[in-house]
Amino acid sequence: MLTFNDPGKLQAWCRLRRQKGEKIALIPTMGYLHEGHLSLIAAAKRKNATQIVVSVFVNPTQFGPNEDYDKYPRDEKADVTKCRKAGATAMFFPTPRNMYPEDYSVFVNEDRLSATLCGARRPGHFRGVCTVVAKLFNIVHPHFAMFGQKDFQQVQVIRRMVRDLNFDVEIAMAPIVREKSGLALSSRNTYLSDAERTSALAISEALRTLRRKMHKVSKLPAGDVKKQILAHLVKNGLKPDYVEAVDAETLAPSETIRKGVAVMIAAYAGKTRLIDNTII
């Protein structure tokens, strides 16, 4: 497995691989890799990628001033070991300075899908995400890129960016990977105390309960479901940020929960903001 720090060197290498007829997959991550990330590598293999490039970059432009950029967990050495074992063929560890020179001045904005949910609570977040993903697409020029469903809004924003800016890249989404307890894997889970981790289970419980109900009925009123989920989160000591039922394509609010609707949750366990979702 190769590792790169310099965007230009990775770009030249990928250009050559592509010329040789190889099929390149890109998996953009912020590192501190867990089974969720590794499932993306496995999925890329199943899609017959011959080169699987995992980027590890805690991207400063997608963090707000009061967010956890500085304390976001990092462990490059462990990430390298995990990626090698999982079958990645190249890793990219850029630096804030070589991604964003001092006089950096170009940003990609998605205006609609970013206006709601996490985008409404984290101003500038999706601007940072779109910008860094556009950069990674141009550096690697992959045939496809893998993203996890846990960041479902991110996936939809990136799909929109790909459509609107005509990126020649397929976006593939892999299912959420969960602990046995149901908790969605996240690098941020490392912030949780034991008590917070127990509280956090309420999020996946609420979504599991909903999915079970939806096996029996084709529709439920979104208002009632949201109230029930909010109550369940609060009862378990969480501070809900949002609970929303949205059209999975447009992310517009939906009054009923039915096929094609995503139920999106963000909630704080202590100071740690967790997200999870289910698509009916």
Next chain:
Amino acid sequence: MLTFNDPGKLQAWCRLRRQKGEKIALIPTMGYLHEGHLSLIAAAKRKNATQIVVSVFVNPTQFGPNEDYDKYPRDEKADVTKCRKAGATAMFFPTPRNMYPEDYSVFVNEDRLSATLCGARRPGHFRGVCTVVAKLFNIVHPHFAMFGQKDFQQVQVIRRMVRDLNFDVEIAMAPIVREKSGLALSSRNTYLSDAERTSALAISEALRTLRRKMHKVSKLPAGDVKKQILAHLVKNGLKPDYVEAVDAETLAPSETIRKGVAVMIAAYAGKTRLIDNTII
């Protein structure tokens, strides 16, 4: 020579050309082609492009609400004839709708170089330019793209976009093409009455006078030169929009005119806004 309307079809064709080892040049234009545009095709040939793609698109997102989008001159048939004769191998005539679907929502912003000169007078102009050029780069994925020096700020903004978003595209700039009178070629010259056209000569005259002076001295104070140029424009019946001396790289104002400084002019002849420049 092939012609394309559909972005996806052009993208697929370019992907195949590139796989075959061809060298692709892109020349983005708004059509109503003149010798300035055709000089870009000639330059692309000299740079050994094996495919020269000329796009013709009056891009709505780079026009302000009170600008000349509707009346901007168009002549697709003549453009096809000229391009074929000049040696282009493909043309792209997208439509506003296939470039910007109804729920279009992604824009590329350059924040620094766009803040001055034409960018300061035409809010949103360079956002539209960056967005459409990013789209064209992703559709065609050219080895290099040719732009004319007449739109010098545009060239520098696009170079910045390429650097900051890591586009794998070389930007090449070709000199301004002028009528014998000195007037810089522009599709907008077609708006000019005979009297306005005579007035307009004052712009290139002022720049020629300056270049002649700079053959004899290595520096001139920018303030004095700007005053002289403004007076010359006004005397000839033009309404100056700006006359600025700027560092050719950063576009920051320069107090002296010397090597590496661009002198930039925008002025109205009647209702027609004309631009011209010289790089010392």
